[in-house]
Amino acid sequence: MSELSASDLTILRMLQDNAREKLENIACETGLSVATVQRRIRSLRDKEVIQRETTVIQPEAVGYTMTFLVLVEMERERIDQVDAFRRRAQANPQVQQCYYITGEADFALIILSKDIEDFERLTHRLFFEDANIKRFRTSVVMKRSKFSSEVPLAILAGAGDASC
Amino acid sequence: MSELSASDLTILRMLQDNAREKLENIACETGLSVATVQRRIRSLRDKEVIQRETTVIQPEAVGYTMTFLVLVEMERERIDQVDAFRRRAQANPQVQQCYYITGEADFALIILSKDIEDFERLTHRLFFEDANIKRFRTSVVMKRSKFSSEVPLAILAGAGDASC
DNA sequence: GATGAAACCGTTGACGC
């Protein structure tokens, strides 16, 4: 993986803030030409530094009013069993995030649900029907902040001039 | 909040998958005209069903090689103290997500770090210097999946014809 | 092989229906 330049970081920071940021603004901020900015972005996409460009939707607007954090403990921590559970969890569209972790629990899941019944059905499918799940602990999320994943990027003194 | 139509959900699903999806493709899929699709998207943005359009960056590419899940317990659960901690946590760019939860812990945080020292410095600033933090439990994330937050959207039989 | 100019395609906003 090749190193990223200061202007690459500026490009990433601006695009993370707004995927539709005008190339001209980025060019001005970095001191590069529009064509160069475009080539850098293409390169960042090709290198998969930029993984995707997505639209963040308010879950409540489409009926998902509840969020849960579920800590899952497995009976046996065999690699194939762990992988099998992760695949099942990931495959479920209501499982927003899936972390395989050290400590008391083996997995932490962030789960969206329309209501309590919806969540209960999901736990049955995901946990009760899996003999390898020892137990799971559910926390209701009362407030979530910073739902979308933003990577901290250093704000470097750009070479751009005052015309920005 | 007004109800969303089937074509609105299709628009959201396609934009969530790719923020740069061509309006023509969405028009074809939904059976709407390009102009109508554009007006719907504008309306969804205005209603804040669409919260933002962002670029997902691979954290490892910019030096953030470690992810942690931290469960935080507070000494006193007074609303002003809870809010104060949430604001401090959110303000830190390495805190990717912040959930105020029910159960054994009061907060669950997803934190990015460059290395262990970086994480330790962060815990000092965030937890040890706050008299209202009773304790915190750290889990190292060995593998994260589904890092970006995708809301499940029903795939409805569209009115679009076979020319898509 | 990096750069800038230019042609081409998609998006946006204004207008008229």
Place this chain on the structure above:
DNA sequence: GCGTCAACGGTTTCATC
């Protein structure tokens, strides 16, 4: 509400260094 059109921004190609 709907499509049309002109202006703008993004993308690709090509010539040049």
